[in-house]
Amino acid sequence: MAQAPFSRSHHATNDLSPKFDSNGNLSNNLTLTSPSHTQVQSTQRPKLEVQGLSKSFAQKGKTVVALHNIDLYLQPREFVCIVGASGCGKSTLLNIVAGLVQPCSGKVLVDGEAVPGPGADRGMVFQSYTLYPWLTVAGNIAFGLKLRRLPNAEIKQRVSYYLDVVGLTKFAKAYPKQLSGGMKQRVAIARAMANEPEVLLMDEPFGALDAQTKEQMQKFLLELWEQTHTTILMITHDLEEAVFLSQRIYVMSAHPGQIKQEVHVQLPAHRDLEMKLDPDFIQIKRAIIHALHDDH
Ligand SMILES: Nc1ncnc2c1ncn2[C@@H]1O[C@H](COP(=O)(O)OP(=O)(O)OP(=O)(O)O)[C@@H](O)[C@H]1O
Numbered sequence: 001m002a003q004a005p006f007s008r009s010h011h012a013t014n015d016l017s018p019k020f021d022s023n024g025n026l027s028n029n030l031t032l033t034s035p036s037h038t039q040v041q042s043t044q045r046p047k048l049e050v051q052g053l054s055k056s057f058a059q060k061g062k063t064v065v066a067l068h069n070i071d072l073y074l075q076p077r078e079f080v081c082i083v084g085a086s087g088c089g090k091s092t093l094l095n096i097v098a099g100l101v102q103p104c105s106g107k108v109l110v111d112g113e114a115v116p117g118p119g120a121d122r123g124m125v126f127q128s129y130t131l132y133p134w135l136t137v138a139g140n141i142a143f144g145l146k147l148r149r150l151p152n153a154e155i156k157q158r159v160s161y162y163l164d165v166v167g168l169t170k171f172a173k174a175y176p177k178q179l180s181g182g183m184k185q186r187v188a189i190a191r192a193m194a195n196e197p198e199v200l201l202m203d204e205p206f207g208a209l210d211a212q213t214k215e216q217m218q219k220f221l222l223e224l225w226e227q228t229h230t231t232i233l234m235i236t237h238d239l240e241e242a243v244f245l246s247q248r249i250y251v252m253s254a255h256p257g258q259i260k261q262e263v264h265v266q267l268p269a270h271r272d273l274e275m276k277l278d279p280d281f282i283q284i285k286r287a288i289i290h291a292l293h294d295d296h
Helices: 090-098 137-147 152-165 181-194 211-228 239-245 273-277 279-293
Strands: 048-059 062-074 079-084 105-110 122-125 199-203 231-235 248-253 258-264
Touching (some): 090 231, 152 211, 273 279
Parallel strands (some): 199 231
16 A cells, blocks of 8 residues: 555554453453543543534424434544444434534534534545546545645645555546446545545445455455554444444444443454454454443
């Protein structure tokens, strides 16, 4: 993969291995914490913070509380996943962080500053392919950069760099309809990353892909994250995907949508697909399943 000309400073990751007691239960090394403990515990300023976020919708004359008093944070360069049952408010939460939906109360901060709406500091990748069909791959990646009126030379340099990063240089002049699902998502990721966001927000980015392509994309995303030092907040239904990719996982409960538990995934920082078969990996996945099924 190419060296990032725009990459940010690297922050070391915690690569402690999980420890289990004699019954196979997680001991304190894989920390499961209740919402009251989700405040920032480090002296480092978080890259992203969500404070006291609540959101209700009017539905058929009734009020549906989609999110209630959500607090979360991401440290710089952290990869964090949010999991939870369908309808628990994951997409609403991500859309509020992206500035696409206004909360009823609470705020979103990037580098300590409250953000009032959408901004180039938060890049978004959706599950459905949101590429512009009339633009080439290169044109799609350049789109946001042109909107921001970046100098042409810089646009060219970034497009070329991110085409290389996602391994699609040969497809620069292809149109979305000529690409596979995985390739389309790589373009969507390149397009979001070309803006050099402070945080990359991903809503089920691999949800529409077949199992094999999905695994390739997980590996690709992990390599990309290792190379570019991007801070990533991702929603997924796939618990294995969450454990494989992230350093922390927020488990949400529904009605109303709340953060129920925070799981620190203390697996080695550098991971390969084989790790999914590792007993430690499976144990962490099991802990999340229990957290999801425990309604109390
Ligand atoms: N624009 C809207 N108007 C009314 N209700 C909404 C709106 N958006 C979301 N909701 C409601 O808010 C709740 C949370 O929805 P949301 O889509 O955020 O959940 P989710 O966890 O992302 O679900 P899924 O995993 O199925 O995508 C649901 O009850 C949903 O019906």
